[in-house]
Amino acid sequence: MSGGAARDRGDETQKMAVMNAWLDGVCAELGVDRSVLDANTTGLLALINHVAHGPSRPGAPVTAFLVGLAAASTSTDPAEQAQAAAERIAAVERLVAAWDPAASAPAD
Template sequence: MNSTPAKGSPEEKAAMLAWLDDVADQLGIDRDEERALVGEILQLTSTVAHDRSRPAAPVTAFLIGLAAGRAGTDPTELIAAVRERAASGGKTED
């Protein structure tokens, strides 16, 4: 039987990090780089989910990763800019 760790528990965090390490390995992403961004991405998705749209949260993270990958840049600045926009209540359409 596969039991799910309690929400917010150390076991849940360990399971998340193990999963992310596996995915990083599969995608050829350095684990240190992946680990450095986990907190920022979780803050981003929380802000988007609470201030904009819950379903938009994971897609926003994906779009930032896609943009950063295509540009060959560090996603940190993109994460901060999008998180600020989401939290500010600024206009979402141009």
Template structure:
């Protein structure tokens, strides 16, 4: 088992989360897109906000995909707002 898988298992166990319900690759892709497309500090913040929304039941099943798309399009959106 690699370090990332071990860490994920440990954190899930600590937080009482079923690791089978964690799409690690999608979350890592989201944070990569946010870090590179928006700003690096926004990546962990986005992951945290997503977790809060999922815990509250307001995230929706496609939340990761929508946020990833927003991050990929951030430069286009940010440039059009000025």
């Protein structure tokens, strides 16, 4: 393995450690059960990536907010919120997959 590949993996590990430390603080500040986030982090990051590289780059974080808002409104139970978030992520992923850029293009 090249030194660059090892360095990239180290940089990614460091980025994830910083992200997790940040998210621990945000969850504590907002009173959000970290298990809800942990259950959906991979799905949320994938969704944000798909939205950013599909329908709308600036719409990606707002889409993630909407998923979280919808999931949080379902229950106060962290397990139910985690499941609701996963279901909403899947629903929005289906929207992204079906998104037709021609249908949303402004008329000439």
